[in-house]
Amino acid sequence: LAKTTQPISMDSYEGQEVNITCSHNNIATNDYITWYQQFPSQGPRFIIQGYKTKVTNEVASLFIPADRKSSTLSLPRVSLSDTAVYYCLVPEGDDKIIFGKGTRLHILP
Amino acid sequence: SAVISQKPSRDICQRGTSLTIQCQVDSQVTMMFWYRQQPGQSLTLIATANQGSEATYESGFVIDKFPISRPNLTFSTLTVSNMSPEDSSIYLCSVEVVQGEETQYFGPGTRLLVL
Numbered sequence: 001l002a003k004t005t006q007p008i009s010m011d012s013y014e015g016q017e018v019n020i021t022c023s024h025n026n027i028a029t030n031d032y033i034t035w036y037q038q039f040p041s042q043g044p045r046f047i048i049q050g051y052k053t054k055v056t057n058e059v060a061s062l063f064i065p066a067d068r069k070s071s072t073l074s075l076p077r078v079s080l081s082d083t084a085v086y087y088c089l090v091p092e093g094d095d096k097i098i099f100g101k102g103t104r105l106h107i108l109p
Numbered sequence: 110s111a112v113i114s115q116k117p118s119r120d121i122c123q124r125g126t127s128l129t130i131q132c133q134v135d136s137q138v139t140m141m142f143w144y145r146q147q148p149g150q151s152l153t154l155i156a157t158a159n160q161g162s163e164a165t166y167e168s169g170f171v172i173d174k175f176p177i178s179r180p181n182l183t184f185s186t187l188t189v190s191n192m193s194p195e196d197s198s199i200y201l202c203s204v205e206v207v208q209g210e211e212t213q214y215f216g217p218g219t220r221l222l223v224l
Contacts, residue, residue, distance in 0.1 A: 032210045032211070034212060034213075036215075041199075041218070041220070042217060042218065043113075043201050043203075043215035043216050043217050043218045044152070044201075044215045045215070046110070046212060046213075046214060049210060049212055051210070087151070091211070095140055095157075095205055095211055096142065096154060096157055097154075097213060098154060099144075099151040099152040099153070099154075100151060101151050102151055
């Protein structure tokens with residue numbers, strides 16, 4: 001079983017900010033949190049990774065509270081092309097990751 | 110990051126046959142992984158393939174069904190043996206890149222249909 005829990009699906013509208021929260025209550029001290037995006041018929045694409053506080057890149061921001069038991073992926077001003085499945089992942093040990101069901105994000109016009 | 114290619118990108122096979130999927134990465138990596146993604150499902154880890162050692166298989170996956178080779182630091186193969194329609198899936202390889210923290214990057218996947 002994956003070490004993370006996230007909503008199964010979310011809907012939003014173009015131009016909105018979307019926040020997807022992930023729970024990882026059993027995260028280990030040294031674990032980083034990684035988010036991937038997957039479009040149909042493609043492999044998962046790395047979006048962002050963080051350890052604590054806030055990380056921002058050209059695609060998204062990642063907010064991690066002090067206890068690190070959750071994290072929030074923030075997508076600013078989404079467009080239709082952001083419709084995808086988003087996976088939140090933490091390592092399982094031995095450097096492997098186990099995928100949960102992810103969050104199916106559907107952007108509406 | 111890493112650029113990963115897979116061959117074939119897709120195939121249609123008859124039951125009882127075997128298919129070997131190749132994964133090539135543009136840089137030397139220690140850890141490579143093979144995943145399966147059945148239609149509408151999340152990814153399931155099949156095995157971890159480190160160069161110079163036997164692959165480590167996850168529960169529910171065995172070497173006789175999914176033999177893996179890892180001859181060098183940039184290449185791996187996964188064979189799906191004695192295929193049945195239940196093996197119809199997307200098979201993806203990934204590599205771990207260490208740049209401070211460890212990050213996995215994924216190939217485009219191989220879409221397999223078994224008739």
